[in-house]
């Protein structure tokens with residue numbers, strides 16, 4: 548079981564904080580579900596090899612699942628089995644990009660304009676994607692074969708959280724604060 552803990556949230560006003568907490572509830576509900584475990588166990592992960600070293604190490608699916616649930620961030624983690632989130636809502640934009648994380652930092656940044664457009668499920672996808680980078684998972688940058696990119700741990704895990712949220716928790720989709 549993984550616990551989702553919001554350590555800090557900068558730039559979120561009260562209504563946006565409500566939407567953020569709805570997104571965090573989605574993450575907790577989905578990641579603790581058997582459907583999520585099944586999806587990770589069945590995923591055909593693509594582990595990228597670059598510059599003669601493994602960036603994503605070739606873990607087994609079971610190991611990937613264990614790493615996700617153990618939630619040992621490379622930075623800022625004070626306990627295991629807890630997703631510790633340091634979230635920042637910022638002005639500006641970068642096309643359709645939702646936000647970004649900074650390597651070797653626990654912070655995750657989200658563009659306010661994108662946040663306001665996203666459903667809570669899409670926001671859950673974005674947070675989980677950026678958070679898996681904190682666990683050391685990465686992916687190739689655009690352009691590359693999209694299938695391989697989508698089967699990286701960050702993209703697959705983020706996307707499956709969104710898909711399962713909309714499938715198994717449809718009320719959250721209806722109540723999407725969009």
Ligand SMILES: [Zn+2]
Pocket residue numbers: 676677680686701
């Ligand atoms: Zn990424």
